[in-house]
Amino acid sequence: MxxxxxxxxxxxxxxxxxxxxxxxxxxxxxxxxxxxxxxxxxxxxxxxxxxxxxxxxxxxxxxxxxxxxxxxxxxxxxxxxxxxxxxxxxxxxxxxxxxxxxxxxxxxxxGEALCPVLDAECTQQENEALQGWMVVTAARRGRVFVETKAGTQAVALDAWQFPAGRWLVAGDAANVVASPDCVLSSTNxxxxxxxxxxxxxxxRGELPPRDALPLYVDPPEAKLPAAGLRSAPV
The missing domain is CATH 3.30.420.40 (ATPase, nucleotide binding domain)
Incomplete structure (x- = not known):
């Protein structure tokens, strides 16, 4: 190519x-x-x-x-x-x-863009027995986006439990979810x-296919009216 x-x-x-x-x-x-x-x-x-x-x-x-x-x-x-x-x-x-x-x-x-540098940081932490890395991104309304190699989710800070094990935590909201068991990365x-x-x-095919479309983690905030949509004008 x-x-x-x-x-x-x-x-x-x-x-x-x-x-x-x-x-x-x-x-x-x-x-x-x-x-x-x-x-x-x-x-x-x-x-x-x-x-x-x-x-x-x-x-x-x-x-x-x-x-x-x-x-x-x-x-x-x-x-x-x-x-x-x-x-x-x-x-x-x-x-x-x-x-x-x-x-x-x-x-x-x-996370895909930061993956090489975060993988390298995990390798350098040989004595930490890290489970892997997560990228924590700021969201709204007391929530954050958490991306790992397994996927992405939106979590409410007051209801989320940090996963078991030691993790390398990066991203612009890394400090928000920091725990004694995590290793904070300077990668933002x-x-x-x-x-x-x-x-x-x-x-080149080195990453799985992904459309160049917005990755919406949250469900749509707008909901259909309880009575349904209005009929089309005549």
Whole structure:
């Protein structure tokens, strides 16, 4: 498979007070390394919702804008877990760029992007007998998202019990669930190079297939009225 040398990375997954929008242009070298050559990041939910503006500026800064002889060959987007609105905006923007450029779009989770560095940290903790790693992401209403290699769940902090054994705990809400039996990681959120690397690994078949669609962990908050929907207008 052709090496994807130019990768547009989008991340609007962060939720709550940790929300931000990120767009970056990442160059894959002949040696296989991933080097960001431009990056636009802004805090707040509005930045995640308007991630298209960040993407346009990142592309311009990299010289990959429309009309340039150099264009992205792959679009990588973080699909979750995280903000409902931020995920919709970033995934829709990623799909739009991929369609316009006629290039693949690949989705990755936060845990998938951080997996190599967390696996390495677990290996270094030889005397800790770790069960594995978990990435804990801020959510709303007294909850967090917990992602492990087995999957992702949303948990209420006042009802969740830390799993048995010793775990390496990473993520922007790691301190919230810290226990005496865990090992806290300094790893927080995936950077553009890590996201790009995970997307290329998925494209090569080294990660199981995953659509570039929002990973919604929670059930929809909106419910149908008890009496059902109104009939269609005549």
């Amino acid at each position: 052709k090496q994807m040398s130019r990768i547009l990375v989008l991340d609007g997954s962060a939720a709550g007070d940790a929300a931000f929008g990120l767009a970056a242009c990442v160059q894959q070298t002949d040696g296989g390394d991933f080097q960001p050559i431009s990056c636009q990041q802004a805090p707040g939910k509005q930045a995640a919702e308007g991630i298209g503006l960040l993407a346009a500026q990142a592309l311009k800064d990299a010289g990959w804008q429309a009309g340039s002889p150099f264009q992205p060959e792959l679009v990588a987007v973080v699909v979750g877990p995280g903000s409902f609105t931020g995920l919709r905006a970033s995934c829709a923007t990623a799909a739009g760029y991929a369609l316009g450029l006629d290039v693949p779009v690949v989705g990755v989770t936060r 959120i995936p950077d553009p190079a890590q996201i790009a690397a995970a997307a290329c690994a998925r494209l």
